Amino acid sequence: MAEIVGAYFTSHVPAIGGAIHRGDQQTPYWKPFFDGFVRVHEWLAEVKPDVAVVFNNDHGLNFFLDCLPTFAVGAAAEYHNADEGWGLPLYKPFAGHPDLSWHVIETLVADEFDPATCQKMLVDHALSIPFELAWPEVDAWPVKIVPIAINTVQHPLPSAKRALAFGRSVHRALASWPGAERVVVIGTGGLSHQLDGARAGFMNPEYDRFCLDHLANDPDALTHHSIHEIVRLSGTQGVEVLNWIAARGALGPTAREVHRNYHIPISNTAAATLLLDPV
Amino acid sequence: MADPERDPPIPGTTLFDGDAAVKGYALNAMCYSFNDTANRQAFVDDEAAYCAKFALTPAQRQAVADRDVLGMIAAGGNIYYLAKLAGIFGLNVQDVGALQTGRTVAEFKQFLLDQGKELAHG
Structure with missing residues (x-):
């Protein structure tokens, strides 16, 4: 039987990739964020995953508005990054686990969910940056992935x-x-941030703390807010917390917090990192 | 469509919903094309012709010409796609934030930093 070894959550701000590329991890701006990953590295060495199920959101690399799924499960043998519009260095490819992907798809549909299924799927910084943070300086990722994309772009959101x-x-x-x-569940994005509109730059540590405080022991508490309320509390892109909530569900019924780090700001974002063990 | 009774408007915030997605399709399609470096170059080489190719509405064309981010959002632009256009202009998300909030870039960065001042780490 597969073993779910834990869950890892982190923000995926594109600028983090730039900081890694430049080697800025120990500069005053970045150090409070990157120091939160020492424990992540130790934990990953302890729990030794070989598969990652990753809840993330596409930022206009793989999906456009012509066809935008609410939930999409990757079922490819490999996944590649591509130019996201800024001409940045590409992130490393990922090996997929198609058999497990199809088992996830079959279970979801049997449970009356209706995901899109993607035998080809480009993956963007939302997937790559959490891996760069988790396994710095590896030549190839030590895990195969099952990527699951949640629409956080176009309302109505789930x-x-x-x-x-x-x-x-x-x-x-x-x-x-x-x-x-040995499966690690990953949720990427958030926490509170808003890139667009006259409220750009909005962050909300109080709501973020509420999310972090409840995710392990009472994730249903996070579901009492409507999407509109989450946007009000967390910003237009703070809704990426949906990835965290779905990942928490995938971890299992009970969980224990192992580690958290929270720092404002990384770029325009309240950045958070969290590890949960299954109980 | 949002129900304003149930979901009162959020100040300074436009939800990218079906109405916006319909209104903004041409502008967002152009921005999506910028994932290809050749298309970015084509835009730089002849901005008017490139915008015409995607049949931008007059409001979208004006907002792009004016580098008016709030105008692009009002014309249906979505920030995830607009960020690709901003990249062509050499603007990062702090620059875009400053443009939208009437701050200088230095003021906007300070506004972000100030929100972290009260936090204890851990």
Whole structure:
């Protein structure tokens, strides 16, 4: 039986990739954020995952508004990054796990979720940056991935309640997978930030703390806010917390917080990193 | 469409909903094309012709010409796609934030830093 070894959550601000590229991790601006990853590296060495199920959101690399799925599950043998519009160095490719992807898809549909299925899927900084942070300076990623994209671009977005239930269905898939894989669940993005409009630059440590304080022991508390309320509390891009909520569902019924780091600002974002163990 | 009774407007915030997605399709399609470096160059070489190719509305064309980010959003632009256009102009998200909030870039960066001052780490 596959074992779910834990969950890792982190922000995925594009500027983090620039800081890594320049080697700025220990400069005064970046150090408070990157220092939060020492424990992540130790934890990953302890729990030794070989598969990662990654909840993230596309930023206009793979999906455009011509066809925008609410939930999309990758089922490819490999996943590549591509130019996101800024001509930056490309991130390393990922090996997929198509058999597990299809098992996740079959379980989701049996549970009456209706995801898009993607045998080709470009992955952007939302997926790559958490890996660069988790496994710095490796030549190839030590895990295969099952990427799951949640629409955080175009409203209506799925509710937080729906995202948590979707994640719980993914948990049932992982718990019923007969392989011997060690699976880490990853949620990327957030926390509070708003890039657009006259309220650009908005962050909300109070709401972020509420999310961080409840994610392990009472994730349903995060589902009591509507998407509109989450935008009000967390900013237009703060809704990426949906990835965290779905990942928490995929971890399993009970969890224990191992580590957290929270820092304002990274670029325009309240940056957070969290590790949860299954209990 | 949002129900204003249930979901009162959020100041300074435009939800990118179906109405915006319909209104903004041409502008966002142009911005999406900028994932290709050749298209970025084509825009730089002849901005008017490139905008015409994507059939931008007059309001979208004016907002792009004026580098007016709030105008682009009002014309249906989505920030994830607009960020690719901003990159062509050499603007990062702090520059874009400053443009939208009427601050200088230094003021906007300070505004971000100030929000972290009260935090204890950990």
